[in-house]
Amino acid sequence: MSxxxxxxxSHMGEIILANRVINGRPSPRQARNTILLLAASVxxxxxxxxxxxxxxxxxxxxxxxxVQALGxxxxxxxxxxxxxxxxxxxxxxxxxxxxxxxxxxxxxxLVNIGYLLAPTVAAFIAIRALGGVLTAxxxxxxxxxxxxxxxxxxxxxxxxxxxxxxxxxxxxxxVIGGALYDLWGFAMPFIIxxxxxxxxxxxxxxxxxxxxxxxVRRREAxxxxxxxxxxxxxxxxxxxxxxxxxxxMLLFLDxxxxxxxxxxxxxxxxxxxxxxxxxxxxxxxxxxxxxxxxMLGQLFLGRSSDRYGRKLIILIGLSLTGLLYVGxxxxxxxELILLFAALAGLGGALMAPALSAFYLDIxxxxxxxxxxxxxGSALSLGGVLGPLAVVIASRFMGxxxxxITALASVVATxxxxxxxxxxPQQLNVEPPSEAxxxxxxxxxAAEASLQGIVLDAANQRGNVTG
Numbered sequence: 001m002s003x004x005x006x007x008x009x010s011h012m013g014e015i016i017l018a019n020r021v022i023n024g025r026p027s028p029r030q031a032r033n034t035i036l037l038l039a040a041s042v043x044x045x046x047x048x049x050x051x052x053x054x055x056x057x058x059x060x061x062x063x064x065x066x067v068q069a070l071g072x073x074x075x076x077x078x079x080x081x082x083x084x085x086x087x088x089x090x091x092x093x094x095x096x097x098x099x100x101x102x103x104x105x106x107x108x109x110l111v112n113i114g115y116l117l118a119p120t121v122a123a124f125i126a127i128r129a130l131g132g133v134l135t136a137x138x139x140x141x142x143x144x145x146x147x148x149x150x151x152x153x154x155x156x157x158x159x160x161x162x163x164x165x166x167x168x169x170x171x172x173x174x175v176i177g178g179a180l181y182d183l184w185g186f187a188m189p190f191i192i193x194x195x196x197x198x199x200x201x202x203x204x205x206x207x208x209x210x211x212x213x214x215x216v217r218r219r220e221a222x223x224x225x226x227x228x229x230x231x232x233x234x235x236x237x238x239x240x241x242x243x244x245x246x247x248x249m250l251l252f253l254d255x256x257x258x259x260x261x262x263x264x265x266x267x268x269x270x271x272x273x274x275x276x277x278x279x280x281x282x283x284x285x286x287x288x289x290x291x292x293x294x295m296l297g298q299l300f301l302g303r304s305s306d307r308y309g310r311k312l313i314i315l316i317g318l319s320l321t322g323l324l325y326v327g328x329x330x331x332x333x334x335e336l337i338l339l340f341a342a343l344a345g346l347g348g349a350l351m352a353p354a355l356s357a358f359y360l361d362i363x364x365x366x367x368x369x370x371x372x373x374x375x376g377s378a379l380s381l382g383g384v385l386g387p388l389a390v391v392i393a394s395r396f397m398g399x400x401x402x403x404i405t406a407l408a409s410v411v412a413t414x415x416x417x418x419x420x421x422x423x424p425q426q427l428n429v430e431p432p433s434e435a436x437x438x439x440x441x442x443x444x445a446a447e448a449s450l451q452g453i454v455l456d457a458a459n460q461r462g463n464v465t466g
Contacts (some may be wrong), residue, residue: 026161027030029291030209031149035158036206038142041101042165044200046140048193050173050291052115054284055181056124056187057269063188065121068394070388071266073254076125078262078383085380089144089373093366094217096144097447098210100137100369105204107134109197116190119226120376132380139376147360148211153306155360160302160353167295167349171288179282198232208460241362249420250358256377256413260325260406262386263393267309268328271399276332289338290345291326297349305354310361313354315414320347361424 060069092100111131118124142162150158180188243248272278272286305313320343327340356372363371393402 003453023041034209034211035146035149035161037203038101038145038166039162041204041208042138042142042162043168044196044203045105046166046169047173047176048108048112048169048196049289050169050171051177051180051189051193051196052112052173053287054174054178054280055186058181058280059115059186060124068266068391069121070126071268071391072123073125073128074262074265075384075387076129077132078130078258078380078382078387081136082377082380082384084133084136085376086370086373089140089369089371089376092137092141092144092369092373093212096210096214097141097148098204098208098370100141101145101204101208102137102201104138104141104352105197105201107131109194109201110196111135111188112197114201116187116194120157124209124231136373136376138381140372143356143360143372143395145211147363147368149407150346154303155357156353157303159356159360160298160349161163163302163349163356164295164298164351167293167298167345169291169296171175171291174284174287174291175281178280181280195391198406220454238336240367240374241364243360245420246422247362248356251375251378253318253351253355253413253417253421254375255382256381256409257321257348258382259386259389260322260409262383263390263409264328264386264403264406266387266390267394267399267402271328275399276334278334281336284333286338290341290348294349294352295303295389296347298353301346301350302353304350305357306397310358311355311417311421311423313350314358315418317347317349317351317354318410318414318417320344321351322414324409325348325403325407325410329400329407335386335401344378346461358424364411 035058044104056073057070060073063069108131109135111127114127115124116132143159144154146162176192177189269283271282314389319355322344323340324344327337331337356375359371360368361373390402393405396406
């Protein structure tokens with residue numbers, strides 16, 4: 001309501017009393033549609049990535065390179081993401097989720113054109129690193145968007161749906177990529193991949209809303225400025241979730257979901273092509289089986305950690321991922337390796353949503369994308385050290401020993417996680433200090449006093465004009 005005004009008192013302005021706050025958050029239907037659109041955009045982009053994945057070793061072989069070049073190329077991408085992910089996550093918190101998602105989708109299309117035109121191995125590695133930097137914001141911005149839109153008890157479910165988009169790329173992409181390469185050579189997979197990235201970009205540009213609008217960011221910035229004046233934040237570490245031991249364990253788990261596979265991947269590809277005499281199509285089918293299991297698992301089992309607890313599902317999922325290394329190390333059968341790959345994909349489907357939901361459960365809303373960027377760095381660090389380790393290990397270890405080493409690292413990680421990890425509900429969050437409690441009460445008292453002054457001014461205005 002407002003106090004009456006006439007010409008005599010127009011210079012005094014108008015007093016507005018707000019008696020109702022309208023929640024600007026999207027409705028459940030709008031939230032669902034936004035997440036489904038995000039999952040579809042991610043699926044298109046990852047299908048493009050899956051298409052070019054089996055082509056890399058073939059193209060490098062045409063340029064006279066082998067395992068070490070593929071390892072360096074993988075390491076360059078992971079190192080770029082390791083450096084860029086926290087930065088991109090902070091930008092997603094500060095400037096919104098949508099710009100970072102659009103940047104990643106648009107950049108991926110350009111990078112594919114770069115692969116198509118790259119004349120040397122060095123150019124391939126440089127373009128791969130550039131792609132790592134420009135697409136590093138996709139994961140933290142996407143997961144931050146899910147956190148913005150969903151309540152805690154449903155996060156695992158919706159994260160699973162978005163992660164299923166990632167899995168979809170590994171279902172269709174490698175098979176399509178292998179077929180395109182066998183039929184038309186290396187150029188066609190990159191062209192199709194770029195086209196899919198363009199479609200995903202346009203869909204997100206037209207339909208995807210911003211879930212962290214400017215008004216919310218401005219309000220939190222003002223609140224943060226007040227909080228810092230009362231209790232200085234203390235830098236990056238102060239924004240990290242507590243307890244730090246659990247947060248560190250989650251980061252280590254992310255590292256170990258990437259490191260073993262990155263460690264074996266360059267050796268595995270050439271082992272399948274040279275030792276097992278597989279075609280590009282065979283390799284694509286195995287990767288597609290892994291992706292199909294991951295996609296379906298995340299789609300239908302992503303909510304498992306909501307029901308049965310984050311820790312249990314993480315342990316089961318990590319254990320299942322180790323079966324891939326069992327199959328590659330101890331059998332030469334295409335059918336058995338295909339089965340183990342599918343079971344490993346199911347494990348990844350259980351673990352990935354549970355881990356991401358765990359981070360969101362223990363992270364303040366204003367730091368979600370930043371923390372998920374740090375999570376992305378942990379994944380990327382595994383991608384950096386894995387290929388580097390295999391470049392060194394391949395000098396004195398055979399393929400079988402490399403695969404067994406990866407399996408042993410997964411087993412050790414499962415045991416460590418079983419001992420250290422706790423469910424979010426079991427964690428004791430450190431209470432605010434007494435000084436902070438007093439300062440917060442003073443702030444509330446000042447707010448009440450200000451409201452009283454406004455009411456008194458409104459009454460006086462009414463008396464004068466009456």
